[in-house]
Amino acid sequence: MSRSVGATELLRDFLPEWTTLLFVALSHPxxxxxxxxxxGVFYLQDVGRTLRAGVSDGRPLCSDRxxxxxxxxxxxxxxxxxxxGAFALPRTDPSLHAVSSSEHGFPSxxxxxxxxxxxxxxxxxxxxxxxxxxxxxxxVVVVVSFARLALGIHYLVDVPVSxxxxxxxxxxxxxxxxxxxxxxxxxxxxxxxxxxxxDAASTRAxxxxxxxxxxxxxxxxxxxxxxxxxxxxxxxxxxxxxxxSRPRE
Numbered sequence: 744m745s746r747s748v749g750a751t752e753l754l755r756d757f758l759p760e761w762t763t764l765l766f767v768a769l770s771h772p773x774x775x776x777x778x779x780x781x782x783g784v785f786y787l788q789d790v791g792r793t794l795r796a797g798v799s800d801g802r803p804l805c806s807d808r809x810x811x812x813x814x815x816x817x818x819x820x821x822x823x824x825x826x827x828g829a830f831a832l833p834r835t836d837p838s839l840h841a842v843s844s845s846e847h848g849f850p851s852x853x854x855x856x857x858x859x860x861x862x863x864x865x866x867x868x869x870x871x872x873x874x875x876x877x878x879x880x881x882x883v884v885v886v887v888s889f890a891r892l893a894l895g896i897h898y899l900v901d902v903p904v905s906x907x908x909x910x911x912x913x914x915x916x917x918x919x920x921x922x923x924x925x926x927x928x929x930x931x932x933x934x935x936x937x938x939x940x941x942d943a944a945s946t947r948a949x950x951x952x953x954x955x956x957x958x959x960x961x962x963x964x965x966x967x968x969x970x971x972x973x974x975x976x977x978x979x980x981x982x983x984x985x986x987x988s989r990p991r992e
Contacts, residue, residue: 750892750898750899751835751839751892751895751897751898751899752839754892754893754895755839755841755893755895758893760841762893763841763842763894766841766889766890766891766893766894767842767890767894769886769887769889769890770853770887770890770891770894772857772861772883772886772887773851773852773853773854773855773856773857773883773887773891774853774856775820775856778816778820778856778860779954781860782813782816782817782860785809785812785813785864786805786809786813786962789804789805789806789809790804790805790965790974791978793805793806794974794975794978795978803966803971804965804966804971804974805962805965805966807922807923807924808867808868808869810924810927810928810962811867811920811922811923811924811927812863812864812867812868813924813958813962814920814924814927814928814930814931814958815859815863815867815913815916815917815920815927815931816859816860816863816864817928817931817951817954817955817958818859818912818916818927818928818930818931818934818935818955819855819856819858819859819860819862819863819909819912819913820856820859820860820951820954821931821934821935821938821951821952821955822855822859822908822909822912822934822938823850823852823855823856823859824852824935824938824942824945824947824948824951825934825935825937825938825941825942825948826850826855826908827847827849827850827852827942828847828938828941828942828945828948829941829942830847830849830850831847831942832847832848832849833846833847833848833849834846834847834848834896834897835848835895835896835897835898839895839896840894840895840896841893841894841895841896842894842896844896848896848897848898848901849897849898849901849904850901850904850905850908851888851891851897851901851902851905853887853890853891854884854887854888854891854901854902854905854906854909855905855906855908855909855912856909857883857884857887857888857909858880858884858905858906858909858910858913859909859912859913861879861880861883861884862880862884862909862910862913863913864876864880865877865879865880866913866917867922884906888902888905888906916930916931928955928958928959931955932952932955932956932959935948935951935952935955935956936952938951938952939951939952
């Protein structure tokens with residue numbers, strides 16, 4: 744059964760060719776090459792904030808909140824691979840494609856990744872207000888969704904279904920993990936393992952599993968007492984040295 748309702752075809756007929764680069768750029772907030780570095784910076788900022796604060800050695804470098812958001816976001820990326828491998832439905836007709844793309848088009852990986860990653864950041868971080876964070880996340884998702892349609896590689900129905908699946912994932916992991924980063928990482932790893940089992944030939948599935956397990960290992964390694972003490976001694980004390988303690992000239 745075709746998923747086409749004519750919307751993608753209409754967009755491709757209406758939009759001029761010069762808009763292709765624009766929509767490629769607008770789809771990047773749902774692309775792994777942007778999302779993974781964003782999550783890395785998010786983690787390092789939290790660690791750096793702790794080191795600059797010069798707090799006692801007993802406090803973890805990375806807060807549970809930050810670790811939880813990372814786990815949820817990485818689990819969401821693994822969920823994308825799992826669902827795309829499970830459905831394995833084709834994309835639109837190649838004649839509509841403005842850019843090259845992978846074989847499977849349902850659901851939209853970019854849209855799901857945008858919802859799960861920016862949604863996690865909106866729901867469980869603290870800058871500004873939750874309403875503003877959610878508005879920003881919704882705006883990003885809408886832009887990415889339209890961009891993927893404009894590039895001709897998804898049917899209209901792919902977008903709302905992708906949003907529903909990603910929102911269901913966020914609700915499900917929130918219920919299972921209850922704000923506990925360890926539980927969230929266990930759920931994320933379980934999803935990544937299922938993705939490998941469903942689509943063992945997919946490099947993305949293997950990368951998802953390795954990346955999620957690697958994130959847990961890196962998180963706990965950095966929190967080991969010897970490493971934490973070294974980092975505090977190297978970065979924390981220097982940033983915490985008060986100006987008044989410096990010798991006067």
